[in-house]
Amino acid sequence: MSDWTAGYVADIGYTYGYYPELNPWRVKLAFLTAGLHFPEFGTACELGFGQGLSANVHAAASVTRWYGTDFSPAQAGFAQELAEASGSGAQLFDQAFDEFCTRADLPDFDFIGLHGIWSWISDQNRHIIVDFVRRKLKVGGVLYIGYNTQPGWAAFAPMRHLLTRHSAVIGSEGSGIIHRIDGAVDFAxxxxxxxxxxxxxxxxxxxxxxxxxxxxxxxxxHEYFNRDWLPMHFSTMAEWLVPAKLSYACSAFYLDHLPVLNVTAEQHAFLNEIPDAVFRETVRDFMVNQQFRRDYWVKGARRLNPLAQSEAMRAVRVLLVNHRTDVPLKVAGALGEAELSEPIYAPIIDRLADHRPQTLQQIFDAVNGKGTTFAQVCQAVIVLVGAGHLIMVQDEHSMARKATDRLNRHLLQQARGGGEISCLASPVSGGGYAVGRFDQLFLLARSEGRQHPAEWAAFAWSLLADQGQRLLKEGKPLETLEENVAELTAQATLFAEKRLPILRALAIA
Known part of the structure; x- marks a missing residue:
């Protein structure tokens, strides 16, 4: 493997994943819940953007100016293709961190994000990133880091070492990474x-x-077979970020904000007795056996007084992005599945069932007569956003519609040949929304003038049949034309009834 990889897997591309925590707009609700002042986001940067789907979705779906780098030319090339298709102006490069982080033409940033990459790079590159954040993150700016952590990896770390050693010692370099992975797993x-x-x-x-x-x-x-691989304790991460003048703000994973879902009453009381915030988070990781953390850090935390916090929360707008019947009154936390109170949650969900944006104040006004407090509305919204049923609505989203339309049109064309990309950009949320391949093909059929589910199904089947592809139902392939078309028609009908109204509300359709 050539030196430019710095020990990072380069002979196979990363997945086309979308990571909502990299959306700066999500910071607002998390910070308000934690009682913190949140900044406005005019400039943002993603380090190690992989295929660049998140960076491009966020650049197209907002007025924030995005920059970023990924060392892989192939991945950067795809990311640049998306940026050109959307016309967002995102500046995305294929430079290593030491080269990108010393560019003289970069602005100062309100938001810098890294998802996963911190765990897979050398200490030398970590020092480069910390210095970059120190110099380029504005006062009040936010750093997002998603990274592998301990103690959740403690049991598997020796097995990961064994897998990589087998790949290096027994596996043949010329056989390719997939063959070496398969051989290592078989050996294990x-x-x-x-x-x-x-x-x-x-x-x-x-x-x-x-x-x-x-x-x-x-x-x-990319998860297991890089040369550098280090799950990091939270307290160690905090020490790394001291030179950048960062302090821990809160979790970027909304459900972490609710102790009742993640720790017992006894554990919560124990944590509350720990005065040091960093040590408290480290101890909490032992209680939940944390394997992956998603954290916001801030350069200069500023607390909101209770009045300012309440007024800002009341102005937050949310939108229901699942059909009313597809919102279970259950949610999963570290303690397992928890039941949600129907008298509190059902009226809130019913209020939002028309998929129109509502402020938390409007929701409270609608349910207040049923005995629900504003604090309960706030907690319910955090739970429903964290579970993926609600999204926060941007204050001004019409300005991004042209760019998201262009990007989505390009992504829909990609869906003709495969289903690697399973999200589209919404100017309403400033981020991505999960849309499967068949739904993307139905949207494409609509954009080309086909008006009815049967026509959308026929359009999708013509593409699949030309490529020798068949549908699966209950794990088994459908063999005949009639079976495939019938299944697609059923899915297109369901799409029209349930999912299309949501995509319209998100300004995707």
Whole structure:
């Protein structure tokens, strides 16, 4: 492998994932919940953007100016193609961190984001990133980092070491990364069959190795097989960020803001006795066995007084992005699945069922007669946004509509040949919304003048049939033309009834 990779997997591309925490607009609700002042976002940067889907969606769906880099020329090329298609003006490069972070033409940033990459790079590159954040993040600016953490990786770390050593020592460089991964996983299964003491002490590793066999090889290569790989304790991360003058703000994962979903009452009381915020987060990670953290850090935290916090929360606008019947009164946290109070949640969901934006004040006014307090409305909104049922609505979204239309048109054309990209850009949310391949093909059919579900299904089938593709139903392929068209028509009808009104509300359709 050539030196420019710096030990990072380069002979297989990263996945086409979309990561909503990289959307600066999401900072507002998280900061308000934590009682913190939130900045306005005019400039943003993503370091290690992979295929660049998140960066391009966020650049197209807002008026924020985006910059970023990824060392892979192939990935940067795809990202630049998306930027050109949308006309967003996103400046995306294929430079290594040391080259990009010393560019003289970069502005200062309100938001800098890294998702995953921190765990897979060398300490030298971490120092470069911290220095970049120190110099280029504005006062009051926000840093988002998603990274592998301990103690959640403690049991599997030795197995990860074994897999990479097998790839390096037994695997053949010329056979390609996928072949080496398959060989390493097969070897691990044979080892586990001998019942080593390591497995008796760490029984969950068995299921994890089994899951590796079915996971996307692009993901597995980048998650497990880089030369540098370091799950980092939260307190260690805090020490790394001291030179950049950053302090921990809050979790970017909204459900983390609700202790009742994640720790027992006894654990919560124990945490409240710990005066140091950094040590408290480190201890919490042991309670939930945290494996991946999604954190916001801020350069100069400023607390809001209760009145300012309440007024800002009341002005927040949200929109329901699932059909009313598809919103279960359940949510999963670290403690498992929790039931949501129907007297509180059902009226809120009913109020939003028409998929029109509502402020939290408007929601409260509608449900107040049922005995619901404003604090309960706020908590319900945090839960529903965290579970993916609600999105925050941007204050001004009409200015981004042209760019998202162009980007989505390009992505819909991509869906003709495959389903790697499963989200489209919404100027309403300033971010991405999950849309599967078939729904994308139905949208494409509509854009070309086909008006009815049966026509959308026929359009989709013509593309699939030309490529020798068939649908799966209950895990089995549908063989005949009639079966495939019938299934597509059923899905197109469901799309028209349930999902199309939501896509209209999001200004995607």
């Amino acid at each position: 299964e044979k080892l586990l069959a001998t019942d080593p003491s390591y497995i008796r002490a760490n029984p969950a590793v068995v299921d994890r190795v089994k899951r590796l066999k079915d996971q996307n090889r692009h993901y597995v290569a």
